[in-house]
Amino acid sequence: MTETDDKTASVTRRRALALGAGGAAATALAAPAVAQSGQATIEWKMVTSWPKDLPGPGITAQRIADNIALMSGGRLRIRLFAAGELVPALEVFDAVSSGTAQMGHSASFFWQGKLPAAVFFTAVPFGLLPLEHITWIEQGGGQELWDELYGPFGVNALMAGNTGVQMGGWFKNEIMSLEDLKGLKIRMPGLGGEVMRRLGATPVSLPPAELFGALQSGLIDATEFLGPWSDTAMGFHEVAKLYYAPGFHEPNGTGEALFNSVAFEGLPDDLKAIVRDVCRAENARSLAESEWMNSGYLRALQNKHGVEVKIFPDDVLQALRTTSEDVTRSVAEIDEISERIVKSFLRARNRLSQWSSLSTRLYLDSRDG
Template structure:
């Protein structure tokens, strides 16, 4: 049960009382909980400090500790340190951790509509996605989707628009996808399967060795900032875009509702504020570092940036739209989420075509 907000006078009084007992050995021996401190565990789906999402997890934990003056401390566990990379949802739902930093696209088998909260093929761009969740009803539907598992979701990071991935051989058209093994996750993996490829779901930390050893013929991870750090350019120089399969990269913070509801109101607000701030910080960081890293890949490492063949994009768009309809048919809540997502895409898309689309074409000319 939530407690009432603590008044400033009560906080000052508590601080004076605490300062007067600093030399008491009995007080020093008390556990952190007895002193009003809270300690959470955060599991992640990322290798430690992976540029992009790994750094988001670390910044988020640090921000919560800083904004709470140390009253809520979050210890970060990288993928595999406490639970495997793809078991973060279950870890929070089951009480192994109070918090996780991960991506909703991993939960398609559990919740068919969940991947949309990271991205959908030919779906919302980063700004459109933020608009949907924050202003157009997306957050309320997300809360309802995760509530049966005792989880409260927050946007908490964004890797920006993705690339379509690294390929060992050049793509000339749809026929070149047939039988191709590609590391890809989320709804984009199902689109690639229907295009003739063989999707292989691997956590981020296993992508480079799989590509290097030939387990996969191609790999889609994120965008230049993360991809450069992982070193995929050491395996192949063919880098394809646009990332039609993942035009957005929202990272999610999963918070145990039990742990969240036990917090006083001010700490709840701090968790929410820290997540929101990290989303903004991460997206700005991604946009700049993706631009810088792409230049480095091309100019220093000789990477060739290629465009996905037109027939692949056209076929992929048709398949993606059908896939959304299939998800909508799964259950009533999935149908609500798909309808909300499509409505947001149509409305923001009209505005972007009138403004950004026309403007960028004129600016480039």
């Protein structure tokens, strides 16, 4: 890592997991305190699913709040509440829907129990890469389907951050074959967890702030989270030394900004535009940031912390791929809106795959030998 990386990474695991009411909210309120002359100040609450200042999504959520205040000249000020400060991490959607908070920042696969097709707006196993996912949302009809899915709950959503391609997870014991998945207790949300279940593992649902303790205590044998930057802040390398790739379950890491529909529609048009543009800008910025930081932190995990990067065996990857296809397509059987989302997603994957292979895979193979 460079000196810049070290400074950016000054957040320790303890700070990342702290849930006190101080820093992040204070930063948001430190934005322009006086609205433009003659303009009323609107104050919102934002609840998130992340520990305070967590590298990646925690930082993204705070930047969104800060930049909305800055670009609006203080007319729209957002106070951020990290996971557990106002509502638990996995209740962000309900809090925004009910109006407890006007805004949230999370990942759509956390709502799989309520809305099974929501997972397609973060990531699905062997699905779209980050740029492909952005393309589907913005060009392939994904945003309209997202609006339709959340609409009955009084919630709007926008892409608002991306942590990029994920790693496959932290494991205490080596995965040598499919047999090693049987009985494995692993935290893996979204459709990836169902894939693991069908292959004999036991997926466990836990919010981010509880993962380190669960892995340390043996409550779980393995956990996935994000990439090397965020994972280092969480401290997983302290209790597990095997770091698996590829992140078959999350080839993309789209975060979502959630808005209470009444609150959002009540904004003047210029503030709506500011909110949309801030989210879009953060989507690009966070993806670039994650790529840069992950590359540095991967080297640090290996060279400084003795982490061994492992690749899932071929037979495991083949089983994961085949099972993932079945699990993904099964969502279409749930209801009519789910069927349309799955079909749209798969059409986008099919359309983009040839170009991605020619423009990206072939180039990388040629560049890197």
